[in-house]
Amino acid sequence: MLYRLCLKRRDALLFLVLCGLVCLHLLLDDQPAAGLLDHQDDLQPLPKEVVFLLILCQVDGPAEGHAMASAVTRQLQQTRVLLTSALALTATRLRFIVVADSEELYSKLVALSTDFPPQYRDKLSFEYLPVWYPNDRLYMRNMFRECATERLFVPAMLPKEDAIIYIDTDFVFLRPPEDLWAHFHKFDSVQVAAMAPCLYHYGTSKNSQVPFYGPTGLNAGVMHMNLTRMKSFPDGGWLEANLLVFDKWRDAIVLADQDILNILFHKHPTLLYELGCEWNFRLFQCRDGENACPAAAAEGVALLHGNALTFATDREPKIKAVYDTWDQHELGTSIAALYASLRQNLRDATISAQGCSMLPDIDDVLSLQLLSFLKRKNAL
Incomplete structure (x- = not known):
C-alpha cells in the first residue's frame, strides 16, 4: 500500500514538472519581438528573427546616367553589401520590410540576393510595402531627400508589427544583427525608440537651429522602433506628435526626419533609449x-x-x-x-x-x- 502511494506521488510530481516545462516553452515561444532577452550572447536563445525596415525611393523616370539614377544604383549596391555583412554574421533569420515607390524597384532589391548560397538565402526574407503619405502631407515626401520622412508614418503603415529596426542602406555590420536587436530588451517600461548620439552637427553647426536630444543630438541612420508603444505616444500618438513638431518648426528644419526626431525627443527624453555610438x-x-x-x-x-x-x-x-x-x-x-x-x-x-x-x-x-x-x- 505504501509502495503504491509513493508511486502515485512520484507520478503526480512528474506530471507537474512536465506541465511546467510545456508552459515555459509556450511562454517563451509566444513572447513578443521586443521582450525575449535582456542580453544576447552564445548562452542564450536567439530571437526567431530580426526585422529591419529599408526605405528606397527614386524620382519618377530618371534617365540612365542621370544623377538620381546613379543614386539609386548606389543605394542598391550598398544594400547588397549590407545584406552580405548581416547574413555572414547572423545565426538567425532576417526579415526586411522594404518600403519602395515601385514594385520594379523592390524587385531589383530582392534580386540582389539571388546569387547568395542557399544556406544564406534561406535565412533571408523580404516584404514589399508601397510608399504612403497622408493626402494632406504629400509635400513632406521631397524633404531633404526622396522619402526621407517616410519612417515617421511607419507605425500607421505596419499595424500588426510589434517592433522593427529602421536602417539606412549605407551600413556594414561588424557584429551580429541579433546583438543590435537585443537592445530592445534593455528598454525600460516607457521607452519607445533607440538611436545613437550624433556627436556632431547639433550645437556646433550654424545650420542647426532646432532643439535636439542630449548634448549632441541624435543620428537617425539606425533606429529601433517599438511600434506597439508608439501607438500610445504623448500628444495623440506617434504620427500626431511628429506632425505637431513639423508644423511648429517647419521653417527651421534642415535634416527632415532627423531634425523632427531630435525635437521630439528633446521634448520627451525619457522615451528614448540611447544606443551606443559603436x-x-x-x-x-x-x-x-x-x-x-x-x-x-x-x-x-x-x-x-x-x-x-x-x-x-x-x-x-x-x-x-x-x-x-x-x-x-x-x-x-x-x-x-x-x-x-x-x-x-x-x-x-x-x-x-x-x-x-x-x-x-x-x-x-x-x-x-x-x-x-x-x-x-x-x-x-
Whole structure:
C-alpha cells in the first residue's frame, strides 16, 4: 500500500514538472519581438528573427546616367553589401520590410540576393510595402531627400508589427544583427525608440537651429522602433506628435526626419533609449584625428555608417576599405579569411595622415569586433 502511494506521488510530481516545462516553452515561444532577452550572447536563445525596415525611393523616370539614377544604383549596391555583412554574421533569420515607390524597384532589391548560397538565402526574407503619405502631407515626401520622412508614418503603415529596426542602406555590420536587436530588451517600461548620439552637427553647426536630444543630438541612420508603444505616444500618438513638431518648426528644419526626431525627443527624453555610438560609427566621429566614440575605441565598431557618401568616395580610405572588403566577400567563404583581407586592406589604405587615418589605432577600431566574433566562434 505504501509502495503504491509513493508511486502515485512520484507520478503526480512528474506530471507537474512536465506541465511546467510545456508552459515555459509556450511562454517563451509566444513572447513578443521586443521582450525575449535582456542580453544576447552564445548562452542564450536567439530571437526567431530580426526585422529591419529599408526605405528606397527614386524620382519618377530618371534617365540612365542621370544623377538620381546613379543614386539609386548606389543605394542598391550598398544594400547588397549590407545584406552580405548581416547574413555572414547572423545565426538567425532576417526579415526586411522594404518600403519602395515601385514594385520594379523592390524587385531589383530582392534580386540582389539571388546569387547568395542557399544556406544564406534561406535565412533571408523580404516584404514589399508601397510608399504612403497622408493626402494632406504629400509635400513632406521631397524633404531633404526622396522619402526621407517616410519612417515617421511607419507605425500607421505596419499595424500588426510589434517592433522593427529602421536602417539606412549605407551600413556594414561588424557584429551580429541579433546583438543590435537585443537592445530592445534593455528598454525600460516607457521607452519607445533607440538611436545613437550624433556627436556632431547639433550645437556646433550654424545650420542647426532646432532643439535636439542630449548634448549632441541624435543620428537617425539606425533606429529601433517599438511600434506597439508608439501607438500610445504623448500628444495623440506617434504620427500626431511628429506632425505637431513639423508644423511648429517647419521653417527651421534642415535634416527632415532627423531634425523632427531630435525635437521630439528633446521634448520627451525619457522615451528614448540611447544606443551606443559603436552601433552608428561615422566619419564625423574620427575625421579630426580623435575618436569621439570611447566604446568603439575600447571594443571596436559594431555597425559602420557610410553616410555623406563615405562608401562611394575616397574621402576616408580606412572606412571605405571596410566597405570594399565586404563588397568583395563571397558568402560561404570563412570569416577568418574576411578578417585577414580586412586587416590587409586597412594597411593598404594608409595613404595619408589625415582624417580618420590620423587615429593611431584606427585599424583596430574598424576590425576588433570581427576578431571578437571569431574568438567567440573558436574560428581563428
